[in-house]
Amino acid sequence: MDASLFTSMLFATVVAGTPLIIVALGLLVNEKAGVLNLGAEGMMAMGAVAAFAVTHESGNPWLGVAAGVGAGMAMAAIFGVLALTLMANQVASGLALAIFGVGLAAFVGKPYEAVALQAVPPIRIPFIADLPLIGEALYNQQALVYFSWALFWGLLWFLYRSRAGLVLRAVGESPASAHAIGYPVIRIRYLAVLFGGAMAGVGGAFLSVFYTPMWAEGMVAGRGWIALALVVFATWRPLRVMVGAYLFGGVMITQLFIQGSGLQIDFPSQLLSSLPYWATIVVLVAISRNRNTIRLNSPVSLGKPYRPDA
């Protein structure tokens, strides 16, 4: 493989992995608080369409991202009311949200179907972008790519170094005990859910404004579901979420490259297209098998509604 091919594939891998990282890290916080929101796909779709529409009308992609965040949070708030305040089943509420969000996004997005946006230029980081091989791929990227890295480091610090993160993990493990020692369980869960929604909105905005600057129905293409799966198979650990997302992106780009290169290989293209999905899951399962890590990292109360007894 020559150097420029390597660089461009690395570039594409990073771009493909970025929305997954952002969305999955948001869901990770969400789930660490013990709330399972399966509506990621719907929140992403709404984020994508809102971001696209606002960017198109205003010409400012950052207003678009803000709109994506708002849309994602609004969707998450609906879920919060259902699952946290009204104690509805979280799985059912999340599924409903996914279906509702995807449908509503298609409806709202109708007028924008045939419009294109101007591509947003990448941000070049001086000096390190000149590194051979990786410089162009990693440091001449969209701002949201840098954001995803910052999010990762910020989250590591938040979850494992900050008091708030400790409280969040405590709430996810045993809401009853957290209540008993005096933490406002429901409020903390709301915040976590809203954060998950906001990140899903950013992920959606990345797709429609930066990745492929256009809107099409179904453009989220299951990435919300993949992000959900990533979190679980990464056993709720941020680093593994990163690895999984880039692995997914890398295998995706490689198989697209193979399919597009016209190489004559004796392999059904359908299987090739499914490769990123199962390769990611197989690898994550393989590295996350340890019983103790699973026990220590999975939020015990995940998906169980909690009502502080009065």
Next chain:
Amino acid sequence: MPILPPLTPPQPSAAAPARLVLQGIGKVYPTVVANDDIGLTVRAGEIRAILGENGAGKSTLMKIIYGVTRPSSGRMFWEGEEVQVESPAHARSLGIGMVFQHFSLFETLTVVENVALALPGKPALDALAQRIVEVSARYGLPVDPRRHIHALSVGERQRVEIVRCLLQDPRLLIMDEPTSVLTPQAVRKLFETLRRLADEGCSILYISHKLDEIRELCHTATVLRGGRVTGECIPAQETPASMARLMIGKELPRCEHDAPQAGGEVRLRLAGLSHASDDPFGTDLRDLHLDVHAGEIVGIAGVSGNGQQELLRVISGEEPLAERFPVQICGVEAGRLSPGRRRRLGMAFVPEERLGRGAVPTMSLADNALLTAAHSQGMVTAGFLRFERARAFARRCIDDFNVKCGGPAAAAKSLSGGNLQKFIVGREILQAPRLLVCAQPTWGVDVGAAAFIRQQIIDLRNRGCAVLVISEELDELFEICDRIAVIAKGRLSPVRAAGDTSIEDIGVWMSGLWPGAGDTADAPLAMETPHA
């Protein structure tokens, strides 16, 4: 046994200002009135005991004071001012601290993280860990701040709960059965600490079913029965028997313990059992040998954290072994069998944690009965569950063991601690097992019910069952066991007939010093030093 040499004689401080006053507190649950018109005054520097049978409403009252639940009626005054405690955080800001009967610890977090969660401000974890080590050593409650809670035994968890509460410097300390699984040495240290706190003006509300403890520690006592205050007394002027009478309204029954039948077959054999714990802080079991025969009760004493938990998991089958022969149940080499298969060989099992391992908190009693008794009681036919049988069996447990609850449909978590314990023990004993393995069988059970459970275990042994009891309570072991061994540092001492040994000997053995102990002697897990 005198657990403690008496400390200074109790001095009720009658002139001290009232710190907490309750008036007409009531709490109504859908099925029961848990508290009814309760009045209570606690003065500064006073240690007041709350006495009462299982289900009398003690924990409910404490939870009301601590803001975990809201009272249905009544008023509360804190240092002279009327307050409505909205939440535990509010209670803590007032200066109230509580040690819960059912631990409120987070299993996937470490000890120091658990403590940090309960302290105000943002303590740095490293400094806090250091403080935990110091404070716990000073109070004789050794805990290792870096360990994860899920890997701790109940005794160790109890120490964590207490240390966490003491670090908050409360002005009213509520302790709901804090010593139920502590060793005598730890209890002695704790009492010294509590006395010191009281002398410094801290008020303490103390719940326990151990009447000699109350006599030694508490200035005053309030007796609850059926949710109402039925009396007050000065414990130092009572005998345990007279307090028991106040509590249960009748004389305390005595256990009848006759000589064991000799020559029963071996029902449980540990044949050179060794097992490395997969928890880096766990205790490895090293070459354990033990026979438990039909018709006898064998007790294993020891300070918690010396391998009891690992041993129980290996015997119950939760932690299967690589080989078959080290654990033999009713003549079958069972080392690799699952818990369910072992139960079908005739084993019954009472684990130490009643909520979570002994019972599923959110499920009904009938469903909980189904969990362990499904096969032995014919609750499954052709793969279908027969709920009427489960309900009938749960009803039998409730009636025979005098469990106070809302019936077989009540959720396990709605029962008071002692009542749930009675239900679980009843569920296992009524299956007429060939081998019963139980840990802390009377944890948190009131004196009347404890005597009853012990009698049931003895009767079971008289019917030819083999019983293994693992407990930290030496009194209990000496009351019911025919033979006793000690576990220390993952090794088992020789087994002695209970009549040929004494509590003092066993106490010495508990630090690993038994004849021929060899290298265990150089590193006993003593209570006074925290393990580093």
